[in-house]
Amino acid sequence: MKQKYISIIAVLLVAILMGIGIHYTQEFRFYNLESNDLFLYDGADILRKLQQVGGMSLLITSFLTQFMKIPLVGTCMVTVLYLCVAWVIWRILRKQAHGMVMAGFSLLPVAFLYLCLEHDYYRLQGHIAYLLMLFALWGYLSIPRNRLMLRLAVGTVLVPLLYVTAGSVAVAFALSACWVECLDRGFKGTITLAYPVVAGAMAFFWVSTSKVDHWETVLTPLMYYNWPTTYFFPLYAWGMIPFLWMIAWGLSKFSLNVSAKCFCMVSGVVLAFYLAGNIYGKVHSKNNYRFLQEQYWVEHEEWDALIETADRRQSTFYISYLNLALAKKGQLVQRFRQFNQQPYTKLMMYPHPIIKNGVSLQSDVYWAWGYIAAARQAAFDANLLTPGSCNPHHLKILVQTNLVLGAYQVAEKYIGWLEKTLFYRAWATDMRRFLHNPEAIRQDKLLGQMVASVPLTDKYIKYEGLGQDMEDILAVNPSQKVLSQFYEVYRWMEKEEKP
Numbered sequence: 468m469k470q471k472y473i474s475i476i477a478v479l480l481v482a483i484l485m486g487i488g489i490h491y492t493q494e495f496r497f498y499n500l501e502s503n504d505l506f507l508y509d510g511a512d513i514l515r516k517l518q519q520v521g522g523m524s525l526l527i528t529s530f531l532t533q534f535m536k537i538p539l540v541g542t543c544m545v546t547v548l549y550l551c552v553a554w555v556i557w558r559i560l561r562k563q564a565h566g567m568v569m570a571g572f573s574l575l576p577v578a579f580l581y582l583c584l585e586h587d588y589y590r591l592q593g594h595i596a597y598l599l600m601l602f603a604l605w606g607y608l609s610i611p612r613n614r615l616m617l618r619l620a621v622g623t624v625l626v627p628l629l630y631v632t633a634g635s636v637a638v639a640f641a642l643s644a645c646w647v648e649c650l651d652r653g654f655k656g657t658i659t660l661a662y663p664v665v666a667g668a669m670a671f672f673w674v675s676t677s678k679v680d681h682w683e684t685v686l687t688p689l690m691y692y693n694w695p696t697t698y699f700f701p702l703y704a705w706g707m708i709p710f711l712w713m714i715a716w717g718l719s720k721f722s723l724n725v726s727a728k729c730f731c732m733v734s735g736v737v738l739a740f741y742l743a744g745n746i747y748g749k750v751h752s753k754n755n756y757r758f759l760q761e762q763y764w765v766e767h768e769e770w771d772a773l774i775e776t777a778d779r780r781q782s783t784f785y786i787s788y789l790n791l792a793l794a795k796k797g798q799l800v801q802r803f804r805q806f807n808q809q810p811y812t813k814l815m816m817y818p819h820p821i822i823k824n825g826v827s828l829q830s831d832v833y834w835a836w837g838y839i840a841a842a843r844q845a846a847f848d849a850n851l852l853t854p855g856s857c858n859p860h861h862l863k864i865l866v867q868t869n870l871v872l873g874a875y876q877v878a879e880k881y882i883g884w885l886e887k888t889l890f891y892r893a894w895a896t897d898m899r900r901f902l903h904n905p906e907a908i909r910q911d912k913l914l915g916q917m918v919a920s921v922p923l924t925d926k927y928i929k930y931e932g933l934g935q936d937m938e939d940i941l942a943v944n945p946s947q948k949v950l951s952q953f954y955e956v957y958r959w960m961e962k963e964e965k966p
Contacts, residue, residue: 474567481574481736482550488740489549490542492747493584495759497532497541500591502766504855505862506533507887512856520678521634521690524596529855532591536890548594549577555601556711562608564715568728571735572711578743579704585750586696588854593691593701596633600640603629604708607644618648619658626665630673635690639705641666646709650716693854758824761788765831766860770795777806787828790953791835799952823852830864836950837920837940843868857884859891870901870908871917878902920944934961 506529507513516526535541556573580597583589603625610618622644629637641662648656670685672678679685688701718731764773770792777789789806793799826849833842846864850857862881869878879902885895901908908914922939937954941947 478550482546484740485549486542486546488743489545489581490539492751493545494542495756495763496584497535497545498763499587499759500532500541501535502858502860503853504529504532504590505857505859505888506530507856507884508889509887512887520630520673520685521592521596521632521636523632524592524599524634528590528592528595531595533889545591545594548598549580552580552594552598552601553577555598555605556708559601559605559608559708560711560715563712564718566728568718568723568731569711569715569735571732571737571739572714574736574739575711575742576704576707578739578746579700579707581743582700582746582750583704585747585752586692586700587755588692588694588696589701590691590693590854592634593636593688596636596691597639597701597704599633600629600636601708603640604643607640608647612651615648615652615655615658619661622659622662623665626662627669630666630669635670635685635687636705637669638663638666638686639708642705643708643712647712650713762824762827764788765791768795774798787832790956791832791949794949794952795835797948797952800955803956823849826852827858827861830861834864834868836937836953837917837944837947838936838950839868839871839917839921841936843872859885859888863891863894866895866898867914867917870898871914871921873905875902916944916947920947920950934958 513526516522516529519525531544535544553573553576556576557567557570560569560573576597580594583593607618607622607625610621622641626637626641629640645656645659645662648659650656666686670679670682673685674680674682679690681689683695684690688705689695691701723731760776761773764770765788773788773792774796786806790799790803793802826845830842830845830849833839833845836842842864846861846868850861850865853861862885866878866881866885869875869881878898882895882898882902885891888895901911901914909918920940920943922936922943934954934957937950937957940950941954945951
């Protein structure tokens with residue numbers, strides 16, 4: 468009984484430390500995951516996800532990430548997920564090394580899963596798929612050892628089933644199950660080489676039928692990335708299962724006393740936390756994470772947080788959101804020289820506007836100016852570049868800009884999409900009162916201000932150059948305080964740049 472309480476306390480301590488570390492380092496990444504994979508309560512969209520290779524894991528992930536919009540939910544969800552992964556791995560390993568001796572080492576794959584989050588193009592689907600694979604491996608190893616042919620039949624079925632439901636992680640199952648049998652049975656276990664053969668056959672089928680584009684995608688963790696990557700942390704997590712089984716197999720040959728078992732357990736925990744912390748410090752990009760923070764603060768209009776945490780040495784890469792926050796607080800003209808302002812051509816521009824972060828920034832800045840046509844185009848491009856289905860923030864801008872420009876049918880399309888969500892449904896339904904109702908739009912505090920900002924030259928395109936377009940907007944709406952501050956600073960810096 469005493470040992471049971473000690474185990475519970477140890478698990479709670481690990482969970483608390485894990486949760487604190489995850490929240491401190493990944494809080495804003497969870498908000499970004501929610502924005503990049505909007506879950507639609509729509510039969511056609513759900514069916515589309517399920518029809519993809521690994522569709523079940525994709526659907527589960529998309530459903531869960533929608534709740535990451537709520538503070539702390541992402542942290543709690545991922546912490547519980549990691550604890551489940553560690554628990555299932557321990558249940559697998561104790562089939563070889565009994566007791567708690569391998570409990571600490573079961574956290575090693577979790578360390579590499581955690582490091583996967585540091586890559587912006589990684590999808591949490593890889594985590595869910597990994598957990599599904601572990602459950603399948605646990606079930607497979609639960610079949611009595613002396614029933615090899617039954618294991619062979621079940622394993623042969625599980626490989627394609629995992630491919631369909633979880634994706635390329637089926638390869639990890641095939642290799643792990645084969646390794647376990649060969650290590651345990653010797654030559655007799657080589658019959659389970661059928662698992663990798665079946666996995667290869669399934670990979671050939673998916674590629675030949677164009678369900679998956681590349682061999683690398685269907686055979687490696689690249690399936691769980693939105694863009695090719697050189698980060699190998701998922702592969703390390705995959706490879707840890709055979710490696711840990713070999714350790715468990717070796718330890719099972721010795722008779723360990725309580726002290727030795729405790730040493731192994733504590734050593735595993737310490738090693739897992741050390742690896743996660745040490746490698747995190749080497750691969751973590753403060754700049755990229757800062758951008759995620761600023762995007763969140765802008766979307767929630769937390770201007771003070773953005774200004775108070777700004778680094779006066781920060782480069783053009785981040786100065787645009789800071790300038791927007793200063794303008795919203797009416798401080799841009801007075802304070803812009805306190806920061807590392809770059810050439811005027813980049814004062815409010817992300818240096819690479821063709822990528823998602825760049826057009827996302829532009830849509831926010833242009834919308835705040837009342838630069839309606841440009842804001843709509845940037846929001847459309849940013850939503851098109853969203854890794855998942857849709858981005859709710861960009862959809863909102865598309866709804867509002869199309870209402871302002873009188874494109875009611877287009878606005879209604881985006882309203883319909885948002886009405887299929889859980890957390891944006893009420894906002895979208897409220898926007899319906901503006902459809903085909905220009906008078907209601909003019910009376911609205913925000914939309915009315917934007918309607919007044921539409922220039923007389925042409926409301927649908929920008930063609931006169933940034934400076935002239937800013938003048939056109941201010942000519943029809945001098946009360947555009949945000950834009951007027953940007954324009955004043957723009958002209959000052961333009962004069963300073965000229966020889």
